[in-house]
Amino acid sequence: MSDEKITPRSQDFSAWYNEVVQRAELADYAPVRGCMVIRPYGYALWENLQRELDRRFKETGHKNAYFPLFIPMSFIQKEAQHVEGFSPELAVVTHGGGEKLEEPLVVRPTSETVIGHMFKQWIKSYRDLPLLINQWANVVRWELRPRLFLRTLEFLWQEGHTAHATEAEAEEETIRMLNVYVDVAQSEAAIPVIPGRKSESEKFAGALRSYTIEAMMGDKRALQAGTSHNLGQNFAKAFEIQYLDKNNQLQYCWTTSWGMSTRMIGAIIMTHGDDQGLVLPPRLAPIQVIVVPIWKSGNQEEKTKVLEGVERVKKALGGRVRFEVDAREEYSPGWRFNEWELRGVPLRIEIGPKDIQKNQVVLARRDMREKFSISQDQLSEHVPTLLDEIQKNLFARAKEFRDENTVELGDYEKFKEFMEGEGSRSFVRAYWCGTRECEAHIKAETKATTRCISFEQERTGGKCIRCGQDAKEKAIFAKAY
RNA sequence: CGGAGAGUAGCGCAGCGGCAGCGCGCACGGUUUGGGACCGUGAGGUCGCCGGUUCAAAUCCGGCCUCUCCGACCA
Secondary structure (H helix, E strand, O other): OOOOOOOOOOOOHHHHHHHHHHHOOOEEEOOOOOOEEEOHHHHHHHHHHHHHHHHHHHHOOOEEOOOOOEEEHHHHOOOHHHHHHHHHHOEEEEEEOOEEEEEEEEEOOOOHHHHHHHHHHHOOEHHHOOEEEEEEEEEEOOOOOOEOOOEOOEEEEEEEEEEEOOHHHHHHHHHHHHHHHHHHHHHHOOOOOEEEEOOOOOOOOOOOEEEEEEEEOOOOOEEEEEEEEEOOOHHHHHOOOEEEOOOOOEEEOEEEEEEEEOHHHHHHHHHHOEOOEOOOOOOOOOOOEEEEEOOOOOOHHHHHHHHHHHHHHHHHHOOOOOEEEOOOOOOOHHHHHHHHHHOOOOEEEEEOHHHHHHOEEEEEEOOOOOEEEEEHHHHHHHHHHHHHHHHHHHHHHHHHHHHHOEEEOOOHHHHHHHHHOHHHHOEEEEEEOOOHHHHHHHHHHHOOEEEEEEOOOOOOOEEOOOOOOEEOEEEEEEOEO
16 A cells, blocks of 8 residues: 555545545455455445445335346336336346357346336235335446446445335335435435436436435535436336235236445545545444554553553443554554544544543544544543534535535526536526426536436426526536536 | 547556666564654566567557546446
8 A cells, every 4th residue: 555645636536536445445446347346344334324224124114135136138128218228238148057048138237127027926916015125236237437336337236126006105105215315315424415306318217207316526516326216107017017906906006116326435435535535424434433552662561551541442432332443563653543534434542651641532533633632531421422523514514515516597608607617516406497308408518417306495486597488496407427 | 439548566657679677565673653754684577468570579560458537328
């Protein structure tokens, strides 16, 4: 590992991002183009996110299951929109066991089709509904331009799939799960998000309606951090997912699907990170507190005393926070400080001879460049409180940044100028007539796309920013990842 | 897939027809330790891959692969 400083965020955001991912040991490039290895530290972060999602899925009545990686090609082709949307990015297995397969197998890009096929077998009666399933899995999409965590050929995610008796229930489920994503993003990852509806052209291939949570990254570009789809009866009809209602009438189900992926790790990096490196939200950080003991080597008495102090610290923290002790003598204190800052640990405890004398420790918050001392007796009470404060501060800071970089515009010429100039990477709220034509023109002329039609808006109506026709709603426009 | 750049030790780079180099990291020994310590001794290489030109190729030529950035596509 090189000792050189990382590229400052302001100088080259992409270079900064790649360096942080690798030097913080979150992930590495794999030998296959577009693929990545998630290293233990990055995987621990994912596990913490998984735990928070999984807990909420179970609280809302969902059960985990697992469906196969391989999907018959014919399944993908059953839903017209779906095949159109996913065909360009499919990985297809044509041979197995040295023989050409009779029917090619698609490596799942998402599992609506195979799950739809199984739902048909499992659902007979209205009594079987709702069916609430989630799976933790890897999926493959042959992306043209990969980026660590944000867009790799293979990625990890969860995909929820549910079937309901009525459209209203399906819609309710879709929104419920979107709200779970809002909660996880904001409460756990400390990332402020805007929940809203996707435009027709941005929605999932095969969905009736797609909802999204959109976040602003440190370079002001938008990132879709989670999606929830109301699939209507599109997949139910394609896969004949039917039930008998109370009146013995055969009805098609209404289905939903929703997903959040390892992309969230990219979102965390790009929302909170700074020129020192990664900054992790305490609630998801694999290591919440790093304890760095300091002593003069060769001074055995001093070392013993400091290590006794470390034992007291461990006792105070044990069971309350996730912590590690970095007592490596081969690295200077300064080196270790920098190392753990680069890796985003929210809170550092320094303990050396001076602290032992005064029965104190030095605390350093990762979110601020300042140190302060507290009595060792206050540790067990103070550290969890501090972690909460850091969590809140990260969210508040990110929200302030996003709000500062969100503008409301009504004039198209100004909009165009804005997207070319300094503000080119900001969120713009503007009335939009809702037509594909206007959306496509805006995209072609400004590179900005509609991120979502935010739920959080007054529906007073106005004029479309581009065509001037009546518009019912405002959309958020931004350049996106 | 279009445009640009890059691949030489783990990382960052120099060398650009004639012995494979530097800095950092790594190992060992010693001195150090409150913001990326220092000295010494070492280990580590099919110069991205394949082919061609040449007495001789990391270096010149052709093809391919990979990565990064900018587009189109996308969780």
